[in-house]
Amino acid sequence: MKKLGSQTIQFDSPPTILECASIVGPKEAQGPLAKYFDKTLDDEFWGEKTWEKAESKIIKETVNTVISKSGVPLNQVDCCFAGDLLNQCISSSFGLRELNIPFFGIFGACSTFVEALTLGSICAESFANNVLCATSSHFCSAEKQFRFPLELGNQRPPTSQWTVTGSGAALLTKSGSGPFVTTVTPGKIVDMGIKDANNMGAAMAPAFVNTVIAHFTDTGRSPNYYDAIISGDLGHIGKDIAVDIFRSQGYNVKSNYNDCGILIFDKKSQDTHSGGSGCGCCASVFSGYLFKELKEHKLKKILLVATGALMNSMSAQQGETIPSIAHAISIEV
Amino acid sequence: MKKLGSQTIQFDSPPTILECASIVGPKEAQGPLAKYFDKTLDDEFWGEKTWEKAESKIIKETVNTVISKSGVPLNQVDCCFAGDLLNQCISSSFGLRELNIPFFGIFGACSTFVEALTLGSICAESFANNVLCATSSHFCSAEKQFRFPLELGNQRPPTSQWTVTGSGAALLTKSGSGPFVTTVTPGKIVDMGIKDANNMGAAMAPAFVNTVIAHFTDTGRSPNYYDAIISGDLGHIGKDIAVDIFRSQGYNVKSNYNDCGILIFDKKSQDTHSGGSGCGCCASVFSGYLFKELKEHKLKKILLVATGALMNSMSAQQGETIPSIAHAISIEV
Numbered sequence: 186m187k188k189l190g191s192q193t194i195q196f197d198s199p200p201t202i203l204e205c206a207s208i209v210g211p212k213e214a215q216g217p218l219a220k221y222f223d224k225t226l227d228d229e230f231w232g233e234k235t236w237e238k239a240e241s242k243i244i245k246e247t248v249n250t251v252i253s254k255s256g257v258p259l260n261q262v263d264c265c266f267a268g269d270l271l272n273q274c275i276s277s278s279f280g281l282r283e284l285n286i287p288f289f290g291i292f293g294a295c296s297t298f299v300e301a302l303t304l305g306s307i308c309a310e311s312f313a314n315n316v317l318c319a320t321s322s323h324f325c326s327a328e329k330q331f332r333f334p335l336e337l338g339n340q341r342p343p344t345s346q347w348t349v350t351g352s353g354a355a356l357l358t359k360s361g362s363g364p365f366v367t368t369v370t371p372g373k374i375v376d377m378g379i380k381d382a383n384n385m386g387a388a389m390a391p392a393f394v395n396t397v398i399a400h401f402t403d404t405g406r407s408p409n410y411y412d413a414i415i416s417g418d419l420g421h422i423g424k425d426i427a428v429d430i431f432r433s434q435g436y437n438v439k440s441n442y443n444d445c446g447i448l449i450f451d452k453k454s455q456d457t458h459s460g461g462s463g464c465g466c467c468a469s470v471f472s473g474y475l476f477k478e479l480k481e482h483k484l485k486k487i488l489l490v491a492t493g494a495l496m497n498s499m500s501a502q503q504g505e506t507i508p509s510i511a512h513a514i515s516i517e518v
Numbered sequence: 519m520k521k522l523g524s525q526t527i528q529f530d531s532p533p534t535i536l537e538c539a540s541i542v543g544p545k546e547a548q549g550p551l552a553k554y555f556d557k558t559l560d561d562e563f564w565g566e567k568t569w570e571k572a573e574s575k576i577i578k579e580t581v582n583t584v585i586s587k588s589g590v591p592l593n594q595v596d597c598c599f600a601g602d603l604l605n606q607c608i609s610s611s612f613g614l615r616e617l618n619i620p621f622f623g624i625f626g627a628c629s630t631f632v633e634a635l636t637l638g639s640i641c642a643e644s645f646a647n648n649v650l651c652a653t654s655s656h657f658c659s660a661e662k663q664f665r666f667p668l669e670l671g672n673q674r675p676p677t678s679q680w681t682v683t684g685s686g687a688a689l690l691t692k693s694g695s696g697p698f699v700t701t702v703t704p705g706k707i708v709d710m711g712i713k714d715a716n717n718m719g720a721a722m723a724p725a726f727v728n729t730v731i732a733h734f735t736d737t738g739r740s741p742n743y744y745d746a747i748i749s750g751d752l753g754h755i756g757k758d759i760a761v762d763i764f765r766s767q768g769y770n771v772k773s774n775y776n777d778c779g780i781l782i783f784d785k786k787s788q789d790t791h792s793g794g795s796g797c798g799c800c801a802s803v804f805s806g807y808l809f810k811e812l813k814e815h816k817l818k819k820i821l822l823v824a825t826g827a828l829m830n831s832m833s834a835q836q837g838e839t840i841p842s843i844a845h846a847i848s849i850e851v
Contacts, residue, residue: 186645188596192620194645235836263521264704271830272605274625275838278707278828282841287525287704289633290625290828290843292607300622304637311644312519312527371597371620374611495611495623497604503568505608508615510623 186310190403193370200309200316201361202302202479202516205472206251208243210324210350213461213469216450221473222351223250229325229350236326237271240350241280243465244269244321247352248281251317251472255356259286262356263313266301268292269321269464270348272330272497276321286317294493295322295389295418296372298353298468299512302489303369306514309357321352322463331382331498344384346420346446347457353468355476364479368404368515372396374495376508382501386423386446386459389492392509393419394430397490400513401436408438412484415475417467417491417511418446420460445470467491479518486517519643523736526703533642533649534694535635535812535849538805539584541576543657543683546794546802549783554806555684556583562658562683569659570604573683574613576798577602577654580685581614584650584805588689592619595689596646599634601625602654602797603681605663605830609654619650627826628655628722628751629705631686631801632845635822636702639847642690654685655796664715664831677717679753679779680790686801688809696851697812701737703846705729707828715834719756719779719792722825725842726752727763730823733846734769741771745817748808750800750824750844751779753793778803800824812851819850 186196207222214225224246233239244267252259264287269276274290281288293300301318308316325335327348333339357366375392393416401407408414408431419427424444431438445467446460471489478484490513496505519529540555547558557579566572577600585592597620602609607623614621626633634651642649658668660681666672690699708725726749734740741747752760757777764771778800779793804822811817823846829838 188645191593192596237832237836260524263525268625270606272832273603273627273828273830275828275830275833278841278843279833279838282707282709282828285706288707288843289637289704290627292601292623292625294606294623304622307641307644311640312521371622373618374615374621376615495606495608495615497606497608499570499605500608500612503570505612508611510611510621 192399193368193403195368196310198310199365199367200306200357200359202364203356203358203361204251204255205355205476206247206254207353207469207473208247208351209469213349213351213449216455218449218474221477222469236323240276240321240323240326244276244319244352245280247354248319251354251356257315257356262286262315262317264289264308265317266291266305267319268297270327293510294495295462295464296491296493296510296512297464299489299491299514302355302366302514303371303512305357306366306369309359314359316357319352319354320464320468322348322465324348324350327463341458342383343458344422346385346459346462348463349449349461349466349469351465351469353472355472363518364516366514367517370396370400370513372511374508374510376506378506380506385462385494386420387426388494388507389509390419390423390426390430393427393490393492393511396511396513398434408436411441411486411488414438414442414488416444418462419444419492420446420462422459479516482518488513488515525732526701526736528701529643531643532698532700533639533690533692535697536689536691536694537584537588538688538809539580539587540686540802540806541580541684542802546682546684546782549788551782551807554810555802569656573609573654573656573659577609577652577685578613580687581652584687584689590648590689595619595648595650597622597641598650599624599638600652601630603660626843627828628795628797629824629826629843629845630797632822632824632847635688635847636704636845638690639699639702642692647692649690652685652687653797653801655681655798657681657683660796674791675716676791677755679718679792679795681796682782682794682799682802684798684802686805688805697849699847700850701848703729703733705844707841707843709839709841711839713839718795718827719753720759721827721840722842723752723756723759723763726760726823726825726844729844729846731767741769744774744819744821747771747775747821749777751795752777752825753779755792812849815851821846821848
């Protein structure tokens with residue numbers, strides 16, 4: 186692999202995304218992408234006593250599904266990158282504690298899935314034959330932890346997003362027939378001073394644009410190189426802001442740009458306000474929907490850019506702004 | 519680089535640890551390693567209004583110090599791996615938000631510093647010229663978040679450890695004159711059923727032994743290959759347990775094995791119960807003390823094995839056990 190420009194890495198032998206799997210919750214099962222997921226749940230508990238234990242089960246079973254679908258024996262998987270939104274990433278560490286393969290815990294808030302694919306691809310080209318990448322989120326555990334217990338029945342402002350209950354997992358392999366991870370552009374932290382923890386889209390949009398323009402500059406590509414540019418979870422408000430910032434920088438992305446948080450829910454029939462979010466949003470939309478579109482050559486070149494807000498509930502209370510980040514990978518068939 | 523055995527990676531052109539820096543709090547300043555740190559603080563706030571903001575300042579200034587000492591311009595640093603113990607790793611993301619270099623957030627609890635050095639070394643051999651690695655922890659923010667607010671004056675049981683207030687940072691470079699990272703052995707999650715959140719040493723000791731024995735098996739090395747085998751923060755109780763498990767597996771490590779959590783505090787004059795812990799423990803002890811011993815060839819071959827307990831305060835309340843992990847790197851001059 187080699188460095189392109191200031192922050193992009195181009196692979197000499199691009200790793201293949203061999204297989205993906207996704208499991209989502211009941212609200213996602215009523216959304217427009219329902220048919221693409223491997224499994225949809227009837228309720229938010231899945232037989233567990235707490236939402237946290239349910240989230241651990243979701244990532245565990247998603248990983249079991251991708252391993253099973255891939256046909257690769259678990260003992261031939263060299264390492265795993267995983268993370269989630271719960272304090273100290275316990276969904277991943279509890280859900281995957283029986284895997285028995287080298288484990289790298291990562292945290293990039295909702296950008297974690299592409300952070301995993303980025304580091305996984307670097308490992309796959311350099312030493313690993315197979316690398317597992319997985320993330321999860323859960324509406325109920327996230328609301329309880331970041332905002333208010335659901336039992337309080339608090340109102341959510343129109344700018345807020347709905348954390349996806351779900352998980353996505355991908356198995357990367359050193360040699361394969363694609364879809365290939367051709368480049369990665371890991372992001373820098375960008376903090377434009379947004380303080381509203383109920384407006385993540387606005388906080389994350391500048392980081393998204395920053396990484397995508399760095400990607401274009403480093404690679405010499407322009408927006409129309411891609412069939413689709415997909416952000417992680419800016420939602421409706423964040424997407425509009427991103428399009429505006431792109432325009433002010435001389436880029437027109439409107440025709441081929443969409444967002445996982447917009448794709449996963451129906452704006453009219455499902456009241457999620459600004460759309461979906463969470464580590465499981467980009468992970469399940471990619472693993473369920475986009476990966477299949479790539480396999481069937483309905484999409485041939487995509488830029489997947491997961492976005493994350495790197496704050497916690499206490500930092501908002503201490504008056505802090507919201508540092509954000511976005512990691513991009515180009516996937517081509 | 520190439521895979522050795524089941525979980526070790528050996529570098530063909532071992533990356534150099536070019537420079538390190540460390541800043542610690544007032545209690546650490548009274549400990550036996552005080553003279554090795556770049557800066558010691560007079561109080562736990564360092565002029566900030568909250569412990570969390572103080573911790574962010576500590577990691578920020580530690581990173582500024584290592585960059586300044588190294589002479590490498592920040593714009594020639596290809597990426598940064600950082601993490602901490604606070605919910606959603608806000609110490610790192612807030613402290614390092616002005617760095618303006620590609621940022622990978624990672625979480626391995628107290629194992630994070632060696633996780634950073636592991637991933638940083640993989641990047642340094644494969645595409646990066648310079649990689650920054652940094653972690654931090656803070657006694658007051660950790661007690662507040664994981665156990666009880668300090669204002670309550672709760673008693674701490676004899677098995678408990680004292681979270682180090684401090685940060686360590688290392689700058690890895692592709693080509694240099696050492697100390698070299700020659701191999702890395704990333705760990706698997708090990709959960710032996712310990713439920714006592716005030717006995718981290720017991721929870722983490724089995725993960726430590728698991729990784730070290732995998733390292734010996736993969737490399738063909740034995741304990742006496744190393745001048746020192748150093749665990750991250752098992753403390754006095756965890757160290758004794760680890761020595762016992764090693765013995766039961768046929769390994770005698772007693773003469774050259776020590777622990778960062780034991781080294782950083784004086785057992786007699788500083789009442790920390792079982793010793794130090796936290797992301798900042800292994801980071802500051804390595805960056806302050808061990809790195810200098812390597813540079814002066816007082817130590818020539820060490821195996822640094824940071825250990826982490828992958829739980830949060832809620833998982834303990836929900837009756838969960840404590841999954842643990844240990845990542846090992848060999849550093850040689």
